Amino acid sequence: MSEAGLAQAVEKMEQAGVSPAAISVFSHYYQVLEGEHTGFIPEETISPLTSVDSLADAQVSPEQARESLSKTVMIKLNGGLGTSMGMDKAKSLLPVRSGLTFLDIICRQVLAARQSYGVKLPLIFMDSFRTQADTLAALEKHPGIQVDDLPLDFLQNQEPKLRADDLTPVSWDKDPSLEWCPPGHGDIYTALFGSGLLDKLIDAGYRYAMTSNSDNLGATPSPEIAGWFASSGAPYAAELCTRTVNDRKGGHLAIRESDGQLILRDTAQTPPEQMDYFTDEHRHPFFHTNNLWFDLLKLRDALVERNAVLGLPLIANHKTVDPSDPDSPAVIQMETAMGAAIASFAGATAILVPRSRFLPVKTTNELTLVRSDIYELGEDFHLRQVNDRNVEVDLDSHFFKKIADFESRFAFGVPSLRDANSFKVSGAFTFGRNVKVVGDVALSAEGEQMVPDNTTLSE
Incomplete structure (x- = not known):
């Protein structure tokens, strides 16, 4: 292992005030990066998930639904700038309908749910250091959205981009901010834990979190799913939709043969010669929406036990330090995916939801x-x-x-x-x-x- 490279990266993170939990996770993935890992999940190591609980069949009473929603917090992933569409601010600030942005509509969805069900339902955004200022400024237009003394957002961690040639932290004097990158949305668990927000939510009486992308307006507050999740006793659950011929690229859940654990598999984790299996909507009939539910207490227990490391699969993203300059130094950004955490919780489950809960805007x-x-x-x-x-x-x-x-x-x-x-x-x-x-x-x-x-x- 490049001990010097890791030591330099850790020192850089400590000087920048990165939390000890995030440094622990970074150190774990640095060692994974240096080891032999393909990240592939071959078809012969899994069984297709062919049946799953359906929201349409869930038996949840109105009282149970409301009670469960009263213990739920909504978290929206809001770290993306929408750069693929030429934006330079949080994508959630893009107007969608009637002059309302994603953020405006999300706030109104939450306010409407609070009024309908008589619950507090905190709304909290996970921002990146590039989206935080604009997001908090936009939230000032929604003065009733904050709940008690809970924050409106928390920051996704940042980590050094690593030189591809020697895995030392890259330097880029033209714009030092480009020396840093977010660790992917799998960082949500570390950021909740390391910021102290996880403890604060639990101390305030909240037990469950519903998490989704801020560009998915279909992921609305759902007392029915909250009631189903609470009654399941599961530590973690994913919302799935039925796959069609147009959903062949989306990730899917599968059952790991070695231990019967539910896992998430994306295209990047599929051996190229087995992509026919991956894209077969009949063999793998459900796709993963990235709408997730987790038990805050059980998440905290797992993070404490594992020194903040849930062990999500590493995604090694190869880029240049300045994305707009192909001649700038080649770097590796270490990332993880939020949905991959399903493999980290025994007893994790999933629920089939209507397609209306999946309306992402990526293009x-x-x-x-x-x-x-x-x-x-x-x-x-x-x-x-x-x-x-x-x-x-x-x-x-x-x-x-x-x-x-x-x-x-x-x-x-x-x-x-x-x-x-x-x-x-x-x-x-x-x-x-x-x-x-x-x-x-x-x-x-x-x-x-x-x-x-x-x-x-x-x-």
């Missing part, structure tokens, strides 16, 4: 859908689909990938998609007011094109 294709008239925003600020079909959107990434380009080409709003089956655009199209898509529409042309006001596009 402008998905942003088009949630902004369209396919959905309506209810009084409880839940997005509800009003048509009975799944619409495929595929926008030319050369002209629509960045949010600034997307906004300029849909300056008057995205087209009506309520009667569409698919909407594909190849080329530099700009759309006028009141454009409607019917059936399967594919636009393709060279040069700048304008779709006039009040146009109906059809097959």
Whole structure:
């Protein structure tokens, strides 16, 4: 092991005030990185998960649901900048509908649930050092969202990027902030523990946490799932949806043959020659939504027992220290995935939920859908689909990938998609007011094109 490299990294973290728990976890993964690890989960080592509890079949009384929700805290992962869409601030601050951002809608969803069920339901964001200031400023517009003396956010840890050649902490005088990176959203457990927030939540009487990505407006407060989870007695649970042909890339749960433990497998953990198994929606019929529930007491017990190290699989992310400069030094960012913690808890379980709880926005294709008239925003600020079909959107990434380009080409709003089956655009199209898509529409042309006001596009 490169003892000098690890010592330098630890010293750098200590000087930056990183928590001892985070340093312990970093040291663990540094040693894993230096060892022989492929990270692969071969098909022959697992059995497909073919049956799972369904929310539709859960027997939860209204009293049990409300009581369980009263002991629940909502945590939203909010460390992403939306850089893939050309953003330089928290993606949750992107307007989605009626001028409301992801963050605005999430706050309103929580406030509506508090009023409906008579619970406190704290809302807490896990920010990164790049999203915290903007997020806290935006939350000032929601003065009623804070609960008692609980914080509105906690910080994801930071760790040094490591030089790919010798695993020492990289130096980058042009922008020293680029010497640091977040450890992936698997850091949520370490950050809760090391910040003292986990103890504070438990001391305040909370027992359960529901966690999801801030760009998934489908992951709303659910007293029914809270009641199911509380009655299950499980330390940890994942929400799953039924896989379709369009969900072949999403991670899935499986049963480890060696001990019967539930585990999460993603594409990066599948041997290339076995990808046919991974993408087979009949063999692996459910996908992982990254909506997770965990028991705060049992999480704390596990972290104390294991010196903050849950042992999640390492993701070694190879990049350059300056992502915008391919000639800058090659680095490795050590990361983990939040959902992989299911393998760290004996008795962990899962529940099948409606597709409506999975509405992530990773690209402008998905942003088009949630902004369209396919959905309506209810009084409880839940997005509800009003048509009975799944619409495929595929926008030319050369002209629509960045949010600034997307906004300029849909300056008057995205087209009506309520009667569409698919909407594909190849080329530099700009759309006028009141454009409607019917059936399967594919636009393709060279040069700048304008779709006039009040146009109906059809097959």
